[in-house]
Amino acid sequence: MENSLFFKAPWSQTLITITTLVCVVLLAMVLLFLILGLQQQNPYFLLWIILPIGIVVMTALFMVRGYHLDGDRLYVERLGWRTEIALENLESATYDPTAMDGSLRLFGNGGLFAFTGKFWNKKLGHYNAYATAVRLTVVLKWPNQTIVVTPEKPEQFVAAILRR
Template sequence: MPAKEHRAPWGRSLILISVLSSLLCLGISTGFALSRHSGLRWPLLLPLVVLAVCALFTVRGYVVTADALLVRRLLWTTRLPWAGAAALQSVHAEPDAMRGSMRLWGNGGLYAFTGLFRSKKLGRYRAFVMDRHRTVVLRLAGRTIVVSPASPQDFVRDVRQVSGLADSG
């Protein structure tokens, strides 16, 4: 069966956080550039490096294959297998699945919500999210993944179809 591609559109909160944080970082860099402290160059560059690194982790989309989920980033693809030992157990659309979560490690909204998170409802999980209101939860043997495709219902249907997972509603 052919791979199925899904877009990862930005949600309103991600746009707001990213715009405000970018303006703050650019303002800090501009302030240092215009200051008379010519010996301090790292404060000028640090906010720009933060912006560049975070931009690299932006999620552009998802590709559903028979044995894995591919998360497309700006310069690379993260492969999350769900065949064999990492067997896919369930997939379902769950709007706002990240609500009440605590970030353990990763990015909390500068161009993406990615990394390791924990919540009472989901336990520990890995997020590749651009819109916190359009989330899908994938439960695999030993781990949980949260993503945010443009159409959660179509994504769930495609994952079930290509993985052979029975429709669990």
Template structure:
């Protein structure tokens, strides 16, 4: 069974804003390269900035969550690069979480809006966690036998029922 993972309005605004800023700054860098008359230092600096912007956008897009699916005995978090596969038998807890659970959350190595919210995050209530989130509603916490705390956010919250029905522990 597949479950969509649509980007929320805030994520769309962040993504559009970042792209607009990158394009505007990128145009200035291209102009600087063109007018540098072959100056190597100027070309390398402005070319490096352009490369950084392009790699940031492409990397963020490739690692963004596309959808979730429950197939056989696994939950698959689909990304264009590097799907995350979680065995249903390894899931020890499934529960909805609200905004109070995220108070004081900090990004330790994650993305906070460009094509989604994903990566490593931390707060005192939940601890260290990995997000594969596209919206700030329908957030679900999955705990695994290995101690992982994974946050997902499907469009359709019936994913919780599907996971509970499919897990060995029948939560």
């Protein structure tokens, strides 16, 4: 049995598009406020420059880079840190490319660098997502929680996690 495995978190075209468009809009806002602020000598113009940059930096910190299986732990690799998920009492792990269809985001990020946070849909109920490509969805179920991840090779990921 492998002790440690890493699976990349590939970006879907939807995630690439959303991230690109939002970053372009936020950059345009920075440039606009920079130009207007300097012309009007507005003391608050610096705030309107820092805010869009802060949004990009903060959401980038929560991006999902990959998934690391190590023993009885799953680590969601972020930018400079990781989220640890204990695999004890895991009831099931299944690859379901339609698992996130019709989901409502209750709290979290809906497409700037990742789809992360708390979601709900009829199929899964309430769940936490650490996703980048919604058609690669692996659903992990415990007695009292459901987590969705999107590793590059979902079938291999499911097989590896069930061996643990």
